[in-house]
Amino acid sequence: QPSEICFKNNLPNTNKLTKNEKVLRDYLLYRYFFGTDRVMIFGEGKTDKSHLQHYLNFRSEENLPVPSSFDEWKGIQFGNFENKLFNVISGSGGTGDINKLIESYGGWCKDFHKDISQKPLIILVDNDVGSKKINQTIQDIKKPQKAIGEEDFYHIYHNMYVIYLPKINNGETDIESFYSEDILDVEVDGRFFEKSKKISDKGKYSKSLFASRTVPQNHTLTDWSKFDQIFERVQLAIEDFQSR
Known part of the structure; x- marks a missing residue:
């Protein structure tokens, strides 16, 4: 299981991997990223995958914003950057590791064999000041005409x-x-819900509880059509990959 995989000391220097560690890194990259046979979406936040799955669970099948069937959408696999799988990047998860993956993905995977079953790997990031390093990386790679974040998607390397x-x-x-x-x-x-990662007030509860308990127990209060905007972008990225 990816959550059980780790390098020696749990926090490797990814610029000085041993030969065996490089083999393990390449295996993980191919197995869970490059060679994925299902559309894979990694959210920046620890709870993003829960919210995206809630959308697929609770969104009405009527009037969906995408042309594909709802069954196909339910085949999407979600992950996050908060497990030991991301020791292949820098050791702890979070925005820094996402940026490292985006920067290095092209080089890391340049010799991998592309299978016909390959599906897109989608990195979903917040549109806020915390994404500054990612913004600069995409600016350097893609040199977009519009402000970062305004495009529906950015094709980086490979899938x-x-x-x-x-x-x-x-x-x-x-x-x-x-x-x-x-x-x-x-x-x-x-x-009451508090977005802050560090909650000192005993009268507040975390993002984790909001995602795991509040949302599923009160899903009828949510206008799930607002999440359509996210999945419209996902669909456009899928279609772009299919056309390449």
Whole structure:
């Protein structure tokens, strides 16, 4: 299992891998990224995959924004950067590791065999100031005409795409931005939702609890059509990859 895979000392220097560690890195890259036979979406945040899966679970099949069948959409696989699989990048997960993967993916995978079953690998990132390093990397690689984040998707190397969350109300956008105040204000055991990673107030609860408990228990309060904007971009990236 990828969550059980780790390098020696758990935190390798990825610029000085041993021969065996490089073999392991290449295997993981091919198995879970380059050679994936299902559309794979890695969210920047630890809980992003839960919210995306909630969309597929609770969104009505009527009036979907994409031409493909809903069954095909349910075949999408979701992951995040918060497990030991990402010791292949720098050791801890998070934005720095995502940027390392984006920068290095072309070189790391240049000698890999492309199978006909290969599907796109999509990196979904927040559209906020925390994505500054990723923004610069994409600027250097793609040199886009529009401001970073305004394009529907960015094809980076091979089967890799980067998609920014569409901006909500022209402000900084993370996955929780797609929920209305009705669900953001739901009380759980006398506590209220707080986006901050460090919660010192005992009257607040975390993103993890919001994703695992508040949303599924109160999904009827959510306008799931707001998430259509994300999946419209995903669909466009899938179609672009199919055309290459």
